[in-house]
Amino acid sequence: MKIALDVLGGDLAPMTNIEGAMDYLNEVGDAAAELILVGDKKVIKSALQSYTYNNSKVHVFHTTEVVGMHEKPSRIFKEKPDSSLVKSIQLVKDGKANAAVSAGNTGALLTSSLFLIGKIPGIRRPAFAPFIPSSKGGFILCDAGANADSKPQHLVQFALMAGAYMEHLEKRPHPRVALLNIGSEKNKGNELTTATYPLLEKLVDNFIGNIEARYIMEGKADIIICDGFTGNIVLKLTEGIITHLMEWVQGLYYNQSDDDDLSSEFLSVLKEIQNTLDHEEHGATPLLGINGVVMKCHGSATSRGISNSLLAAQKTVEENLIADIADRLSQHKALFERDSKIGETNPV
């Protein structure tokens, strides 16, 4: 197996990405995939000199072009075909890598993957499905921003794709699927959610109904489905509030505390929470619906984040996630096509 790593993508690139790659190889040992480091040959070779590693597992694909985090993503694959981000995806398309991993511009990664690799047959929209940790075990949020506007049909496919992801990668069989909504009753919600509810009820195993945002951290659902606009708000708000609250607690505590000895227990509490909530632990998430394994790391991924992302990519390839998603879709094909016509003639 070969995994292409976008060495130039992410806030801490390139050194952190290289460090993460070395950590991955040394932790996994013989079972590790071979890595194709996509970036500046000179920088990579120079950096590698400070590591001890199995060099038969490391290949370098030279390029120096970078995609900025705030570049308009829609035409990156045409305007920057030589960028490390686009080249990493190209390697998957050409069958030279089994997976691509990048901490770069999310929109560019998505549009380039769509253009170069395309969607799994039958999938209408790809989805971004991060794992959100909590003290009660966490959940997958889907879609968290691959799409700005969604239709009921799309949400049903998000649920099927996220189900496959959850079962394979997180090893939770029969995950409970909930629809994010502004009330728990079936008839509550906006045009999109009220039209989506009956479809999820009919087509998705273990659909447990609506969930209100107040309860998403409480471990009542394994998968939470919503449109990409709402999901992106939820993802960023969750990160923002947790950061805000943790900084606030620490600031107040240090203001009030005269005695340095007092803070050891307090710090260990904060540490435990931060470790549980840390997105680095889960590494990258696959871009669901793309007909190949493309994994997105957090933009500020540390070396541990990169290392865990390479592990996640390896697992995604080994577990055959793409084939499983295709299989699940085909199982629902008859129902789906009938419903999709209804959905298409009555778009939200």
Next chain:
Amino acid sequence: MKIALDVLGGDLAPMTNIEGAMDYLNEVGDAAAELILVGDKKVIKSALQSYTYNNSKVHVFHTTEVVGMHEKPSRIFKEKPDSSLVKSIQLVKDGKANAAVSAGNTGALLTSSLFLIGKIPGIRRPAFAPFIPSSKGGFILCDAGANADSKPQHLVQFALMAGAYMEHLEKRPHPRVALLNIGSEKNKGNELTTATYPLLEKLVDNFIGNIEARYIMEGKADIIICDGFTGNIVLKLTEGIITHLMEWVQGLYYNQSDDDDLSSEFLSVLKEIQNTLDHEEHGATPLLGINGVVMKCHGSATSRGISNSLLAAQKTVEENLIADIADRLSQHKALFERDSKIGETNPV
């Protein structure tokens, strides 16, 4: 001035509501409004015996019918015209009270207010605009759930109404208005936000552009505008995450702490945060756009929440919020009508 208080509405009614009313009267003294306590005469009279208060300020409007928190709101004003919730609104409509305050069913309060009192002329949709506290001063979120689906025109009116509310009641002149979105650039977002941005830019003073959910607690905007579905998700998610995190911190701390003495500073930190975040501090929020003062308290309002809500209602009447909203709308009338036609023929 007279304020009608729905004694039977809310999770802790009726005793907590009566206690809050007494606290209000005793705190404000001669400057207090007269209160019309709407509820069961026998229960109210019996409860009042345990308080010392200025009884010339207290009137009782007898009714025993209650609106449940989970009753379908749309026809409450027809099906339960004698309920304490509907009667409180009716007193405003009939000119017998200057304001109504209720901790009851939000949907029922809104639909009954719309039916009985109606909207301020020119307003297309009412909005729910709670104040969300943070360590950086807090902000008004509008709409937080009065509407499930919204159009660009509605969001502009939400901004104008929330601006009047912020200036008068929170005494923040020239509040900074931001549009909640999934990116900071002007062209980012879904169909609704991309269509709304240029209208806010043209029609709303001090519009500072898009704000991502990650930054809403950081004090960068005084008013955050969004559709009611998204706003309701944000409101409930904020409450849910804060509760989750505070319980988690406390649980871990008690598990790790052997020495009871150690916890005093820690508890004072938690107490300070909880006091700042406490929605009771701000009391009720007006249902913006209704042509009369109707204030919604949190469903689980304590006596302090009720007391502060009565204060907020008094201030809303004294500050003439309704007239100010009508005035702001009429100032924008020319522009608004031209745009509203564009908006209406191109609904999102």
